[in-house]
Amino acid sequence: MIWLLLASLAVSTAAALVLVPAVRALACQIGMIDKPDAQRKLHTKPIALGGGVAVFGSLLVGCILTLLLDVQFFGGKFSGVLMSGHWKLLFVAAGAILAVGLIDDRWALRGRQKLLLQCMIVAAIAGGGSMIRELSLFGFEFQLGLLSLPVTMLWLLIAINALNLIDGADGMATTVGTIVCLGLGILSCRDGVSFNGIVCFALAGSLMGFLAFNRPPATIFLGDAGSMMIGLFVGVLAIWSSVKESTILASAPVAILAIPLFDSTAAILRRWLTGRSMYATDRAHLHHLLQAKFGSHGMLVVVAVLCLITTTLSVVATFFGLPWLAGIGVVFVLGLLIVTRSFGYAEFRLVLSRMAGIYRSFSTSPRDTESRKLERQHALQGNGAWETVWEPLVEFAKSHDLASIKIDLNMAWLHEGYHASWQSVRLPEKANQLSMSVPLFTRQTMNESEMAIGRLHIIAPANTPMIYQKVAEFVERLDELGPQIDHVIEQLSADDTSHDSKVFHWPKRSETVAPTSEQTARQPTGAN
Structure with missing residues (x-):
């Protein structure tokens, strides 16, 4: 049965290699391109958008052909599963968020408009039964009860926007997404090959095929359509890969997503602590700083190594029942980034500075509050x-x-x-x-x-x-x-x-x- 996983990986990769050039040509023809603006978008020439359409199409091709192979050679164990309730809902929701992203890529939605549409889509998924009812993080378990719906929606929104935020350099989101999907696929198959694992491997294959055109220098971008669609799949598959039923979110899937989650958390902290809008853009994300330090190709190598560390330790932790091992991997990788000042150091200083300011405000005597001043530079x-x-x-x-x-x-x-x-x-x-x-x-x-x-x-x-x-x-x-x-x-x-x-x-x-x-x-x- 492991051949089904490899088949889904190979077929979706081949499909992407065929579909991406076609989508790229169509995007250029209809004017769906990302133009440099000398402010934030610093690529030297217009680049085609819409890569998410090719990824989604190759994912569908990979899943369908793998199911046909299953019927032909393995007795049809997964026949009809693609049309089952929760899988049908997931693919429809992915198509919907892909459409939202395409509209945003073409006409630039406001941040709050995009967030509202995201909320509607993830609410439909949660309402369809994909609810997180229990958290099991690094050995600690929490029953959510009435918080199940808001926690599920929050998790899916975080996953969608974490992959979206990290998609700011050639090959970045594609590389991270590939490793994350492979890790989730392995977790899904720890008790035997599952359709959840097949979809994970098919999505990884689609991203691998797309990476051939998205690596530096990229000739096509995922766009918001692609990054949000991948984030939705990753968020849902992370829930489903924890157990056979979507009732729990475990530490291993969270640890696998450590890099994109750290980047989005740092961005939120940076904007909140400096008083900027949450929708403000900057070039202080993980990929920007690593690219400035190691170059475009070096950045991808560093990110791939870091993701492989968290993913490998998370998989080992799951198979050997050592949840704390996934936590060690996360702490090591994030600590390495901060200590080497590669990423997160400025945000770490902002947090420490704010905490120090709070301490001084409480420790200052009433008669000194008017004369004492606090100064911070970052x-x-x-x-x-x-x-x-x-x-x-x-x-x-x-x-x-x-x-x-x-x-x-x-x-x-x-x-x-x-x-x-x-x-x-x-x-x-x-x-x-x-x-x-x-x-x-x-x-x-x-x-x-x-x-x-x-x-x-x-x-x-x-x-x-x-x-x-x-x-x-x-x-x-x-x-x-x-x-x-x-x-x-x-x-x-x-x-x-x-x-x-x-x-x-x-x-x-x-x-x-x-x-x-x-x-x-x-x-x-x-x-x-």
Whole structure:
């Protein structure tokens, strides 16, 4: 019966090798392409989208032909299973989320619109009986009871968007998806070959065939359609691979998904702790940082090795009844990424900084809460001299008795991200504070057009009408902030960040705004 698994893998791979070029040609003909924008999408030429259609089609071909082989040579053990209730629902739901992704790829849905449609699709799957009723994680078991439905929907949404978020570099989601599906397929067949395992191997084969065209330099992308469809299959198959009935989510499938789950968790933490929208885009994902460090092919090798470690240990843990072994694999891989500062280090510092701030706020005596200040600076990505922009802002906040000032910069095309904050331990009451958030711009782009690169937030005590004068002076000084930002970006663009620096002070209105090179040159921070 193991031949059925190998047949599904081989047939779906062959089908993908045939379907992908056809889909690529059609996508180019109808204009479904991903164009570079010099900001976030940095590939050098338009690339075809719609790869998910080819993956889904080859998956269907692999499953159907494998069932025919089963009938012909193995007595038809799985005949009719594809049309059974929960399998039919899964494939219909996958087709639906594929359609949502194609609409998003073509016309760009808003984040909340896409999330709503995802919720409707996963609610249908959960309503069809694929419910997580028990969690068994690393030796601990939890009965969910009334929480079964929300936990199931949350898990499927996490799986869908984890694979979607990680699909930001050539071959990344395809490589991760292949290894994950093979691992889930092996778990599904620990008590004998199952149709769940056949589907897992068929999906892995489809991704292997697609990888031939998606490896660097890619000629076709999965698009949101493909990555979300794969995420849905992986999320559901992870539940079904735990036991024969979809009642439990075990530690091994979760551990196999450790890499994409870590990437999405870090993205959520990064955006939440810096005050960005959850739908904001950046180039600080796992694949972006590994690509900058190891190159396109090196990134895929590193990711493949890390996924193989978590997958192998998870499979061994399941077959030998050692659930803690899967946990060790996850801790080792994630710890390795953080310790080597390859990924997760900036988010780790953000969390520690926030925890330290909470501790200081509770440990500070009441009489010191107004005078004590908390300051944090985090180079989320890159090594730009952003303190030359930040430190004059802090001086201004101190001299004008502001309660809080925060800056958040995100320049995807430069692989730069910076976040800093300065505030009193105890902020004024909401009714007695003035808060303002303003966008920050730069002209230092490839086409010299203005572009928003971040925001500046201030909070000031609003106890007297003098606050209006302070805010007016702050707004006037914003014009002088732009050239400082532009100068740092010019240095980055010229790759001129290897000299010592002296932080300049915010110039007076009568002084020249543009800083000198002697004032702004500095040593790189070495962050990430």
